[in-house]
Amino acid sequence: MRTVFKYYKSYIPLIVGILAFLFGQAMCELALPGYMSDIINNGIVKGDMDYIWKIGMIMILVSCGSVVCSIVSSYLSARTAAGSARKIRGALFDKVTDFSAAELSEFSTASLITRSTNDVQMVQQTTVMTLRLACFAPIMGIGAVIKALRTSVSLSWTVGVALAVIVVIMLMSFFLVLPKFKVLQEKLDRINLIMKERLTGLLVIRAFTTEKTEERRFDDANEELKKINMFVNRAMSFMMPALMFVMNGVSILIIWAGAHLVDSQSLMIGDMLAYLQYAMHVIMSFLYITMMFIMLPRAAVSMQRIGKVLDVEPRIEDPAEPKTLQQPKGEICFDHVSFAYPDADEKTLDDISFTAKPGQTTAIIGSTGSGKSTVLNLIPRFYDVTEGAVKMDGVDIRDITQEELRERIGYVPQKGVLFSGTIASNLQYGKEDATCDEMIEAAETAQAMEFIKTKEHGLDEEVAQGGTNVSGGQKQRLSIARALVKKANVYLFDDSFSALDFKTDQALRKALKEKVGDSTIIIVAQRINTVLDADQIVVMDEGHMAGIGTHEELMKSCEVYKEIALSQLSEEELERGRK
Numbered sequence: 001m002r003t004v005f006k007y008y009k010s011y012i013p014l015i016v017g018i019l020a021f022l023f024g025q026a027m028c029e030l031a032l033p034g035y036m037s038d039i040i041n042n043g044i045v046k047g048d049m050d051y052i053w054k055i056g057m058i059m060i061l062v063s064c065g066s067v068v069c070s071i072v073s074s075y076l077s078a079r080t081a082a083g084s085a086r087k088i089r090g091a092l093f094d095k096v097t098d099f100s101a102a103e104l105s106e107f108s109t110a111s112l113i114t115r116s117t118n119d120v121q122m123v124q125q126t127t128v129m130t131l132r133l134a135c136f137a138p139i140m141g142i143g144a145v146i147k148a149l150r151t152s153v154s155l156s157w158t159v160g161v162a163l164a165v166i167v168v169i170m171l172m173s174f175f176l177v178l179p180k181f182k183v184l185q186e187k188l189d190r191i192n193l194i195m196k197e198r199l200t201g202l203l204v205i206r207a208f209t210t211e212k213t214e215e216r217r218f219d220d221a222n223e224e225l226k227k228i229n230m231f232v233n234r235a236m237s238f239m240m241p242a243l244m245f246v247m248n249g250v251s252i253l254i255i256w257a258g259a260h261l262v263d264s265q266s267l268m269i270g271d272m273l274a275y276l277q278y279a280m281h282v283i284m285s286f287l288y289i290t291m292m293f294i295m296l297p298r299a300a301v302s303m304q305r306i307g308k309v310l311d312v313e314p315r316i317e318d319p320a321e322p323k324t325l326q327q328p329k330g331e332i333c334f335d336h337v338s339f340a341y342p343d344a345d346e347k348t349l350d351d352i353s354f355t356a357k358p359g360q361t362t363a364i365i366g367s368t369g370s371g372k373s374t375v376l377n378l379i380p381r382f383y384d385v386t387e388g389a390v391k392m393d394g395v396d397i398r399d400i401t402q403e404e405l406r407e408r409i410g411y412v413p414q415k416g417v418l419f420s421g422t423i424a425s426n427l428q429y430g431k432e433d434a435t436c437d438e439m440i441e442a443a444e445t446a447q448a449m450e451f452i453k454t455k456e457h458g459l460d461e462e463v464a465q466g467g468t469n470v471s472g473g474q475k476q477r478l479s480i481a482r483a484l485v486k487k488a489n490v491y492l493f494d495d496s497f498s499a500l501d502f503k504t505d506q507a508l509r510k511a512l513k514e515k516v517g518d519s520t521i522i523i524v525a526q527r528i529n530t531v532l533d534a535d536q537i538v539v540m541d542e543g544h545m546a547g548i549g550t551h552e553e554l555m556k557s558c559e560v561y562k563e564i565a566l567s568q569l570s571e572e573e574l575e576r577g578r579k
């Protein structure tokens with residue numbers, strides 16, 4: 001919670017301003033019943049028109065003052081709430097962008113979206129309400145009590161009765177509804193989760209004709225959300241009429257008791273009406289305060305959910321005194337590296353040691369789940385090693401900043417990810433100021449130019465959200481081009497050629513050798529064809545290194561490699577492939 005409050009610090013001067021205007025508004029509103037009492041007692045009863053005009057004009061001026069104060073304080077409250085909400089949303093976005101894969105897996109994507117939108121919205125609404133009502137109500141309430149007591153002490157029991165009844169109603173709603181608010185936000189998370197899964201997996205759902213099952217899954221969650229919403233709304237809708245009943249009841253009570261006092265000439269009629277208004281102010285203030293007691297816990301739930309994200313300390317941090325790479329070349333060395341995923345019982349990688357040199361291609365091959373992608377993910381520090389060290393040019397990558405490290409790396413993920421925009425804007429993710437020539441060169445190397453040329457707008461062709469309007473192979477080629485635009489020292493290809501046909505795969509590797517041959521290239525692959533020409537091949541088997549060497553060396557010395565090779569190609573094909 002404290003984490004969220006700090007985003008209000010810069011709004012303290014505005015909040016002081018809001019309090020000043022609210023005080024002005026309360027003073028104006030509290031003055032009005034007094035003037036009304038004067039008009040009745042000294043003007044209407046005595047038939048003094050001049051007096052009525054004079055006090056009437058003062059009342060108009062005081063009312064205008066109240067309106068001005070109310071408008072200014074509302075404007076300032078809205079500004080404070082919207083501004084702080086913008087800051088909180090920004091902080092959430094920045095925080096989540098800094099999350100490593102380990103922290104991302106702690107929260108579901110759907111929950112992170114609900115927290116950044118719905119929860120922030122809740123906090124924003126409550127901020128406005130708190131600034132307007134929670135600050136206004138005590139000033140108004142205390143002022144009205146003082147004025148009411150000054151007007152008539154003998155009627156004060158009526159307000160006492162009303163307040164007691166209101167407290168009972170509010171407490172009942174409080175304990176009934178409050179626990180439901182937390183559940184409400186959780187159900188909203190669930191709805192978002194199902195909705196997101198459904199939308200991203202729409203084609204699979206259709207292909208497996210599981211629309212009905214999915215609809216049922218969504219309906220169940222939707223029904224649960226409806227039930228809680230209905231419960232909360234029902235409790236709330238009972239509360240308002242009950243409170244109106246109390247207010248009307250107390251008005252009758254005051255008029256009834258006041259009439260007796262007026263009859264016995266111990267109270268003037270104007271004072272009775274003024275008292276009625278003060279009593280309404282007291283009750284309304286009390287209502288506002290109790291309403292805040294219901295709203296605040298709900299906002300507190302949202303604040304806690306936001307705070308939980310903001311309080312996460314990223315596991316991957318920059319060193320306090322970072323080293324810099326002098327003349328970086330991009331040599332990557334795995335020095336007895338072991339790694340276990342957070343919360344996993346067993347190691348995924350065990351004692352991995354190899355060096356990938358600049359100017360050479362290092363391929364990593366192995367069966368699915370053997371740990372190839374995990375090896376690759378340790379290089380840009382998506383995860384940190386559990387034992388041993390990964391070094392770049394002899395420096396432990398944990399001793400340099402993540403920015404400097406990632407600056408040197410061109411990474412192509414297993415699943416081609418594109419962002420909505422144009423082909424050019426996607427390539428510029430690699431280098432913000434990449435020129436048209438640089439983009440074309442990278443696209444040519446990635447064998448993407450031939451299909452870009454077929455597009456009506458070439459590099460300016462629109463890419464839909466998630467790259468749904470390009471094929472899997474085209475997406476992979478654009479992802480490769482994006483990495484190449486960067487002109488990095490190290491290129492990491494995580495099974496990035498799998499969607500390419502053999503001819504394109506071969507042409508791409510040849511172009512890579514020519515264009516970025518000086519860099520360190522590390523390729524994770526499933527296909528033996530992709531790794532045949534590599535300068536060294538690391539063979540992974542259930543998290544261990546089963547062998548390292550060239551294709552020829554491994555065919556002689558590594559059973560696991562030989563098995564993979566022969567399962568994909570015959571001996572003659574392997575021979576031919578080499579030539």
Ligand SMILES: Nc1ncnc2c1ncn2[C@@H]1O[C@H](COP(=O)(O)OP(=O)(O)OP(=O)(O)O)[C@@H](O)[C@H]1O
Pocket residue numbers: 101341344348366367368369370371372373374375495526
């Ligand atoms: N985020 C994660 N949390 C926990 N375990 C994981 C995570 N990612 C992968 N693993 C596990 O680590 C092991 C190695 O996974 P990895 O993705 O590195 O294999 P891979 O050789 O690249 O497989 P593939 O060729 O199918 O992509 C697998 O058993 C996998 O279940």
